[in-house]
Amino acid sequence: MDRIAITGGAALQGTIPIYGAKNSALKLQAASLLAAQPLMLENMPDLADTRFMAQLLASLGVEITWIKETRTLRMAAGEIGSTIAPYDQVRKMRASFNVLGPLLARVGHATVSLPGGCAIGARPVDLHLKAFEAMGADIVIEQGYVKAAALRGLKGAEIEFPFVSVGATEHAMLAAALAHGDTVLRNVAREPEIVDLAECLNAMGARIEGAGESEIRIKGVTSLSGATHRVVADRIEAGTFAAAVGAAGGDVLLEGARAEHLGAMIAVLQQAGVAVEAEAKGLRVKRDGGRLKAVDFDTAPFPGFPTDLQAQVMAMLCFADGQSRIKETIFENRFMHAPELARLGAQIAVHGNEAVVTGVERLIGAPVMATDLRASVSLVIAGLAAQGETIVNRVYHLDRGL
């Protein structure tokens, strides 16, 4: 898909099933490396990123079967054939770096390219590496590669993260599951994806307690087995559709979406005048007539407002009555959608990590350029509520999933 043409102005109606979370699925896929028996993941999102991760795992020796009809991915890592994840693979998708911990824990060594910078900021992996060092791994960085070895196995450790990182928390959990002895992880991320990973690893025989709280305790086991696990519903996908309904108006049921994973987002939607109700099957989002109200919010680690929904909500607030202030506290360079939204007539002033959105009554469709995945979808949201036609170019980012 190269570009999306949108004729804006229609209210959104219907029911949308919410699939498994990409950000969870990628780490669950990496978990398959920890066991010789198959891991079956149900409700898998079939996206460029999850296919890409499956290819990387296949190159390491994991047998991959997609069962399309049931959205299930079967991964069997009977034997690890390679412990090298090359630059070309890790550069294209940062989550590929997450094979390092499982390889180190299962085989005792791995060579994985450093992910490098990306469009939304520097995004280092120092916390991941410090955690492995604390577990007794020798780490050398050479020619852009992390060479890690723990030939007699990883050891349990007490690790206090200096700040909250989703990726480092997950990576440390993956490695500690097979370490000798007990691990305590402090100041960890509490995202629903962390809980999902702990549930999957525990189904494989790991002994992890405290996921979803700020301290996780792991009793290392000598081996893990296969399991079947259903990937948690994607709160970012659900929140994205909710922002689209907020911007364009309408009445949509987000089937499978969970209110407890979207608390901060629901609060912002409600303050803006969008109705959100939990129903037995999911979340219903409604807005009929009436102008949206401006809202101020800061992004923060869970249970705070997710950075991955910031662009979408900014697009929605372009139509609000008054000024909204948005502070991005997780990543630098995460306002790249602002100048593109301005092409539709949005009024957004960016100062460092703060954006002030002065709402306008209408946006007018225009050609725009997608810069990263969430920025792309924010342009689609603006286009749905703008007058006339919006063409979003370079939407290949969107194929990667939200």
Ligand code: UD1
């Ligand atoms: C994950 C999500 C991403 C989301 C982010 C924050 C996946 C595949 N991606 O990314 O969509 O936006 O959580 O919710 O799950 N940092 C360091 N050193 C490290 C690790 C992180 O300085 O070793 C910094 C990062 O640059 C960033 C902050 O910590 O400023 C938080 O990043 P982190 O929570 O690790 O995000 P990811 O796991 O990369």
